[in-house]
Amino acid sequence: MPETTWLTPEQLSAWKKLIAVVELLPGTLEAQLQRDADLTHFEYFTLAMLSEAPDRTLRLSDLAAATNATLARLSHVVSRLERRGLVRREPCAEDRRATNGVLTEAGLAVVVAAAPGHVDTVRRHVIDPLTPADVADLDRIMLRVLSVLDPTNAMHAEPTPRP
Amino acid sequence: MPETTWLTPEQLSAWKKLIAVVELLPGTLEAQLQRDADLTHFEYFTLAMLSEAPDRTLRLSDLAAATNATLARLSHVVSRLERRGLVRREPCAEDRRATNGVLTEAGLAVVVAAAPGHVDTVRRHVIDPLTPADVADLDRIMLRVLSVLDPTNAMHAEPTPRP
DNA sequence: AGCGAATACTTGACACGACAACTATTCGAC
């Protein structure tokens, strides 16, 4: 029966605020994207990742890693995006188990149209209330947390334009 | 057509890491609580809030504010918890529109049993990789973000033991 | 070469949250 070390008041305070943000932030992003572009944040992010890939093409496993989703989830989402003509599936030449996701012209247009509004939302709700020092601190802290949450670094590689 | 101000590389880097945490953290907490206590994080949090309230009782609206949920969501959750005998509904004497949620003995037992494992998870994944200075920075930064995300302060009032 | 294990996805069933519509009660203005 291991002794439980409780949290200090400072830790608890920070923790509760982090939870609150984790609970509230998705809804905020979701709402704006849904309203303006009829996209889930995850759908947006998926399209954005594809838009940055060479030939706007990625194997679904890589895309799953980039968006930090399970393959099952991604498969469903790609199916929906495919129905809307924003993404296309293609068999992968090198590995016939694999499937490539390809961003269509229509899909590209949608991301491009959605990006400014999304960035504005991000600025207004997260970036603007922070000083440059805050941003640096945030980056450092999230990196530390991520290295435990996601030791394989799938999610926080350096390269990638647009939020 | 408003000009879009893009994010600086520093802002982008921090932002992407924050998103990653927001995406990954819930799953981690969820998994442990589900496994060890058969509870959603939200259910745990709900029970925890009740456990701290006077008489382990709260009006559903207050509970919704404390857990930062909509009334509809909370109502569903309370129904599930009620079926499991962890919470009881009671009509509110002062305001007959209102309903009180009351934590049962069984419910209390469940939170108490679940708390140590949950705290350990929180420590391991979030608190331990941070220095005390990081924790202070995190608290400050999340407060700033919250004051925009949740201007009414519903979520981040000071008092409250246990995570 | 061949066979078992691992990889890459797909699909169907189910659970949880969001939204909208509805009931019931209380507040406020006149």
Next chain:
DNA sequence: GTCGAATAGTTGTCGTGTCAAGTATTCGCT
């Protein structure tokens, strides 16, 4: 006091994610 508006909560439907199971292909070992 009464009537309209606001508040408190419930319920049903639907979209999205998770989990488990299934298929197809490739890898690795001997």
